[in-house]
Each structure stands twice: as structure tokens, then as C-alpha cells.
Amino acid sequence: MTSSGFEALLEAVRGPASVNVLVITGAGISLASGIPTFRGTDPGAVWSNEVMEKGTHAFFQRAPHESWKMYLQRFELARAAKPNAAHRALVAWEAWQEAQGRGFAVVTQNVDSLHEDAGSRQLVKVHGSLRLARCSAQGCELGAPRGTVPMASVDFSAFHASPSPETVPRCPRCDSRLRPHVLWFDENYTEHDTYEIERTLILARQSRVIVFVGTSFSVGVTELVYRRGRKLDARMFSIDPSNASLDRGIEPVTARAEEALPELVRVLQS
Template sequence: MTTAATFEELLSAVRGPAGARTVIVTGAGVSLASGIPTFRGPDPGAVWANDVTEKGTRAYFKREPHESWLWYLKRFELARGAKPNDAHRALVAWEQWQARHQRGFLLVTQNVDTLHEQAGSRALVKVHGSLDQARCTRLHCKQGPPRGTVPMAEVDFGPLFADPSPETVPRCSLCKSKLRPHVLWFDELYSEHDSYQFDHVLRSAKQATLVVFIGTSFSVGVTDAVLMRAMLADAHIYSIDPSGVSHSPKIRVVAAQAELVLPPLVAALSD
């Protein structure tokens, strides 16, 4: 059974019937053209090869909180200088087209960069957190889980940079517990923080008529969860992936880079 899909086939699915409900899931591949390395991709800067499964964990933060912060800040600094590419902008236009036609739309990103927001996406869930936020490590602190965060811009990293040690890790201004990046670590659950909105993502996937995965490796829990519910809903399922690899017979793959295929796709939508 072939899983390859054409541009025209995807366009027809996007136009769909009146009342169609779309869920889009983006991964690191959508930000690669903006200069942000992926985790598992073939690009030379892919982070996966740099022992991310050890360092991207709560266990590592507990052992070496200062080293954990320095590792994340290095990656965050690269992402902060990035700008949205044509894929991000096209997704904004897609969302606006859906709204004009009173159709459901949800963009779920695994990325912690802020490129979707910078581009103008509004119907957005950042299911793995965000690089522009930190949070307290103490449960139920106003600046900690399950709801609180702290703007990263308000965190003082001066002592940490001057003398990296567990003692110089930034502290919560309210309870003096350690602050941590507001990201979902590999040894954590989506229920760790309300802002991940995992239940909302699952409900939307169950109600979707079209699900499109863009630039994701299908190696994290949210992709499996969305895919399973989309299949149960008998939704049309597509992936935009230059590798052309399908991870399920149910997924139709458009073998193209997102920043090249999304702008003409959205431009072809007619009012």
C-alpha cells in the first residue's frame, strides 16, 4: 500500500467539507529553515547526538542543576535569535482561512521556540513548554506547577554565569526554591503542568476531520496519542516530511520541505 500523497491530494483534504476540523502537529523540522537544529534529524546540528536523553531530564537537573541550566541556555540562545520562516507564516494564513470559514483549527507544537507566536499563530498549544518561561520547582508555588511560570527575561543568571554551581542556580522570588526551564523533560508526564494542555489536544484530535503532522519524527508521546485518536475518528491523516517516510499505513506523506509546500498550499485555498 503506497503512502505517498500529492500536493493536489493534500489541498483537496484541506479544503474539505463545510465544518471540517483541522489539527496540525509541528516538530523541530518546521523550524530547521530558521536555523534551529532538530533533535533527531539528519542535519549536522541535530541535538540528539549530544546525549539529550541524559541531559533533558529531571533526574539530571536534580544531580547537576547548574549544568542543566547552562546546557539549556546554550540551546535557548540559538533559538532566541531565530526568525519565523515561510512555513510558520503559512500556518498563520491557514489558521485565518479556517476562521473565516468557521472551521475548527488547532496548532500543536512540540517546539519550545517562539517562532509560531512571532509569526502570529493564535490557536496554539505548546505541548512541551516554552523557552521564554521558567518555573519554580516547588509544587503549588504561585510560580510553579501546576499553573505558574516566570518570564525568562525576569530571571537573573548573573551569579550562575559568574560561578556555575548548584548554589548559584536562580531561585524563585516567592519561596526561594530552585527555578527550572519551563519545558517537558524526557522523564516527565504531560500532566506535569496545565499549560501543556494535553487533554485539550486529545479532545481536539478525537474531533478532527483532518490531522497534518509537519516536521516531526513521531518519536514522542504526543504524536502517538494524536495519531491514535485521529485514526479512531477516521480523520484524513497527512505528514509533510522531506524524507517521504511514513510511520503508519494510515498516514499519507507529502515528500517536501514545509517551508516550500505550505505557502503555495495556503495560497491555493480559495474563498
């Protein structure tokens, strides 16, 4: 890969010994694993299915069974998916950075578990996880701001037999309805401690290179990190096949993540 953007990214990563790297991943990195994006042009893009309305706390309150049906469909899709070359390359890049005595972290907008399945260790799941549920009651020990429930421990048999508000699984502590442990569009990053938004902003402040991978820059965390990086004069890059509209001082690497990231690691290791 010889694009000017790729060479600029390589130069930045190979820069001074103090260079820490922060990678922000979006749905585009998981597309090669068979998980549709939200706003992309792929045939299964979730955005075409009214996710702005359904991906909200307000919708869960109105129709908790319909909300769970949507997330269980995505859970089954994600559970069958495997990490692709981009996820594995980030693990190798993390190891290379550590061997050089440099910091490295991944902040993912994705609620799938492909980064952890691949082996990423310095990982922030800023939008939650499909592998977790939590109580919908504020103040319950299994709800916000700290509590969660493993999805594997939740009994959905009655719900699968007859989806309805009455069969939505209940919290084992207080009997309120369980909800997916995901950040909905009408919620804030401070809703739950496990979103680790403060850690994300600290990582952005400490990083001299910030790489956005497979994101449309349409969610809050990308704007927060972008503003922090711009203020601190960090080098910022975007790895995505549809980078034509970038005009914000972010340097484009116009390529698929599963192609660009393994090549980057190959060159770093050589």
C-alpha cells in the same frame, strides 16, 4: 507542487464545510529558521548530544547548573531565530479556515516561540516554552501545576559569571531552584496545566484532518493524536522531506515545510 500527497491534502482541506484542521509541528518546521532538530540528520541535531540523559528531571536534580547551561544555549539560539515561511503560512492557513467558518489549531512540540512570533493564535505549546521558567518545588505558586516565571525577569548574572549549583537562580517566592519550563523525558503531560494535553486531545477529536509537520513521530503527543485520529477515521498527513518510512495510514507529503505550506495556502487562497 504536484505530488499525489500534496493533492490529497489539498482535497481533504477543501472538503466538507465541517472540516476542522489540527496541525502538529515538530522540530523540522524550525530547521529553516536555524534551530537544530533533535533526531534529524542536520549537522546540529541535538540528539547526538545525549539529550535523552540531559533532558530529564533526574539530570536537573543531579546537576542543575549543567541542565541550565544546556537550555540557556538553546534559549540564545531560539531568541535569535525568526519565523520562516512555514510558520507564516500556518498563520495564513488559520485565517483562511476561520474565513470559511472552520476550526484550526496548531499543537507544537517545539519550545521556541516562532509560532507565536509569526502570529498563530490557536496554539498549544504542549512541551512548554523557553521563554518561561518555573519553581522546581511542587506546590509553590510559581511551580507546577499552574505557576511560571517569565525568563526575562530571571537574573542569571551570577550564574553566567560562575555556573554552579549554588548560582542557579532561585524562586522569588520560596527560594527553591528555578527550572526551565519544559517537559522533560521522564515527566508526564499532566505535570503542568499549561501543556494543555486535554485540550490537545479534544482538538484531535474534533478534527477531520490532522497534519503532522516536521516530526519524527517519536514523542508521546504524536502517538496520542495519531491513535485518536485513527479511531475517529480522520485523514492524516505528514509533511516532511524524509517520509519514506511512513506505513501507518498517514499519507505522506514528501517536501520541506517551508515549501509545501506556503504553496498549500497559495492554492487555497486562489
